[in-house]
Amino acid sequence: MNKLAEENWDIEITPKNNLFDLKLKDVWHYRDLLVLLVRRDFVAFYKQTVLGPLWFFVQPVITILMYTVVFGNLAGIPTDGVPKPLFYLAGTIIWNYFADCLTKTSTVFRDNAAMLGKVYFPRLIMPLSIVLSNLIRFAVQLVLFIALLVIYWLKGAVIVPNGIIMLFPALIILIAALGLGLGMIISAVTTKYRDLTFIVSFGVPLLMYTTTVIYPLSTAVAKYPAYSWLIKFNPITAVIETFRYGFLGKGSFSWELLAYSTAITIVILITGTIIFNRVEKNFVDTV
Helix, strand or coil: CHHHHCCCCCCCCCCCCCCCCCCHHHHHHCHHHHHHHHHHHHHHHCCCCCCHHHHHHHHHHHHHHHHHHHHHHHCCCCCCCCCHHHHHHHHHHHHHHHHHHHHHHCCHHHHCHHHHCCCCCCCCHHHHHHHHHHHHHHHHHHHHHHHHHHHHHHCCCCCCCCHHHHHHHHHHHHHHHHHHHHHHHHHHHHCCCCHHHHHHHHHHHHHHHHCCCCCCHHHHHHHCCCCHHHHHCCHHHHHHHHHHHHHHCCCCCCHHHHHHHHHHHHHHHHHHHHHHHHHCCCHHHCC
16 A cells, blocks of 8 residues: 555546646646647648748738738828838737637647547646747738838838836737637637637627727827727727827826736636636537
8 A cells, every 4th residue: 555655657547627727737848739739839830831931920910010001001090200111019918918829729629639639638738838938920911111211211110119018928918818708718618619710700800990900099089089098998908098108209108007007917817728628628519
């Protein structure tokens, strides 16, 4: 009996786990798998395409050109004195990172059901791999943003970065955590109710219009005061406005809104973790 008690097992199967137990030790133990999944997502997404990773640049460039023509020129929406392409690109790269984390995490159980049902590994690795692989894409698009910023600065545009730029790492963590938390909540619910997948597919693009991707917060408050609260209290708005203010020196920066966004993100991430941990134990029976 004493000999059995001294045995060290690689995996212990227990009937119940703490809902707050993220199994971070197991995630670290399987870090090679995490790296492999990140590489798979990065390589497979653009496999057998003509332009390959150049789509990282092509997609935002086409997007900001369309925004400049439609919203900047035709609709005449002001951009707080910031050159229109630079204004739209700043919002687009933040939004794209959030949207990609949310939409891809929201179907993680369904998309990986075959693998998840056959082998053991910490299930949290799957959504984490999505967040990290999308971070690579974001980093590439950030290079494009900085290059465009330098070009406009050399042309004489009034661009004044300030100390708020030091919050940039925190902003990325916030937007990643928000996309991860919401994605885990939706992924858990879609194991039983597939209808939510369709809601996400057309709801996420519509959600963009309740953020300041294509217009500044000051314009929304001035022209549509009755609806500006919906935009102001969208947690993504504070991240986008802080990003613009830090890099461009223009925008509506507020410590209160940023603190609100942080609090909402923490609540969503904790809620998503609890639901994810509860569903991942028996999702194979329902997916």
